[in-house]
Amino acid sequence: MSMIAAFYSGKSILITGATGFMGKVLMEKLLRTSPDLKVVYILVRPKAGQTLQQRVFQILNSKLFEKVKEFCPNVHEKIRAVSADLNQNDFAISKEDLQELLSCTNIVFHCAATVRFDDNLRHAVQLNVTATQQLLLMASQMPKLEAFIHISTAFANCNLKHIDEVIYPCSVEPKKIIDSMEWLDDAIIDEITPKLIGDRPNTYTYTKALGEMVVQQESENLNIAIVRPSIVGATWQEPFPGWVDNLNGPSGLIIAAGKGFLRSIRATPMAVADLIPVDTVVNLTLAVGWYTAVHRPKSTLIYHCTSGNLNPCNWGKMGLQVLATFEKVPFERAFRRPYADFTTNNFTTHYWNAVSHRAPAIIYDFYLRLTGRKPRMTKLMNRLLRTISMLEYFINRSWEWSTYNTEMLMSELSPEDQRVFNFDVRQLNWLEYIENYVLGVKKYLLKEDMAGIPEARQHLRRLRNIHYLFNTALFLIVWRLLIARSQMARNVWFFIVSFCYKFLSYFRASSTLKA
């Protein structure tokens, strides 16, 4: 019997961010391994014309939750969606709901965040810092609370090269930042943002670091732990391999490369790609919840959920495996044949952006215009290049994260728990994982059917022929222009023609002699 699964039985668990990528997998695993848990409260905001119930219904009826229904047939009854907006005062939770949450919750998993790299500081602070502070305040009023688990990111301190499982202070106190967001206007906030974030690349990593400081300040009153995942990718094993449902991290780039939009990227092939499967993160998080509640460590423990120091793999190897998988399972209706390469300096990056990204987009838009359709490729390409420029920071550097606490926790688990809540990334076979990841992107993100593979291959053959035809035509045009204008080009041309003629004559004569 798994001790961790048994621990969650009969418990009331509060999850924020349960509609997000990680939150869904966390909820699924909890319900599958501890079907006897009392209730999972999830804080959800109504969104895009959908009511709360519709959002939850959609999640519980998705492919991800198919397996859980075998173990927990009454899964709908176990989930209690509470209307809440973390951007609002007191989360805009009704009095009755708040009362229930305060009096019943045993464990809190705080996953909600804005993970956008381009968010303005005000919004990022509101969600990643102020909301965390408010949630901690709520937690301090929960008499039955056993543990509060905060999900941060391994990149919160990406301005450092070696990162330990400790909280590093930011130069300005979170309280001061929170206060200043209330009275500063947007223009001033935009102006001071670069100064505040300093050598971090974006508001996301900065506000996650501030969020950790807020957690630390509350750690005397509460039993808290922090989990810091690195780049979270598709599932490795559970509930099935390759599940992914958003474009964050590598997923969007896999689509862009598979559809032939992304042809080159400024990345360091030898840099460590610190990817971590989402089910590994969830297993560690649940184990941390158990350990924090049962063993009540004296100080707030931070757990790095990273792969680099235990089972490193670099971007070069991953990129090659992504391309190899496209050969086996091509994506449908590609714009160009998938091929992508790394560039390593400014000049080659600009050159390939112009030649491989912008020029084909302009030509295609010209073709769309000619055929009476609305041009869209240049806009899409500009967006892709903007996205890449924001991810570049993370694919051109390597970090070292120590994992003492994570390894200590692994050794504390029973063999059964090590199996059921496996977060030992040393067992991960990267090539197999990446292949499943690409397949998962095709199936669950692009919703493409495997039956369409022959047609996708046929389409790629057509693209190859168009490519050859285009290159030949381009060569002939350039050559014709050169011959018309340059004596040297004419001389080279006559030399080649006479050489070919002599070669053919010799070949014909020798075959006549042999005959």
Ligand SMILES: CCCCCCCCCCCCCCCCCCCCCCCCCCCCCC(=O)SCCNC(=O)CCNC(=O)[C@H](O)C(C)(C)COP(=O)(O)OP(=O)(O)OC[C@H]1O[C@@H](n2cnc3c(N)ncnc32)[C@H](O)[C@@H]1OP(=O)(O)O
């Ligand atoms: C298995 C990995 C191997 C790599 C495979 C890559 C391709 C293989 C090619 C072959 C080999 C050659 C090269 C290989 C090189 C390796 C490349 C590695 C890439 C991996 C990089 C990952 C780095 C991530 C680092 C994360 C560190 C921190 C981790 C965290 O803690 S947080 C989680 C991460 N957060 C994010 O990823 C958020 C990023 N997104 C944003 O900030 C925003 O969405 C935005 C990118 C700024 C865009 O904002 P916009 O307002 O412009 O638009 P919007 O969000 O509304 O979306 C617009 C359209 O763009 C689509 N889109 C959104 N996000 C992405 C994305 N990440 N990639 C691509 N496209 C994206 C979106 O869907 C919209 O589309 P539309 O609806 O059609 O318009």
Ligand SMILES: NC(=O)C1=CN([C@@H]2O[C@H](COP(=O)(O)OP(=O)(O)OC[C@H]3O[C@@H](n4cnc5c(N)ncnc54)[C@H](OP(=O)(O)O)[C@@H]3O)[C@@H](O)[C@H]2O)C=CC1
């Ligand atoms: N994905 C990654 O690569 C990594 C993620 N992390 C961390 O993991 C955690 C989860 O990330 P992930 O699942 O990928 O992120 P997602 O963007 O997929 O999910 C974010 C969640 O937060 C919720 N949320 C956002 N704003 C509000 C709001 N105002 N009120 C209520 N809920 C809100 C979203 O709800 P809604 O559905 O309504 O938008 C969603 O459920 C975050 O703390 C992130 O920092 C750490 C390292 C890497």
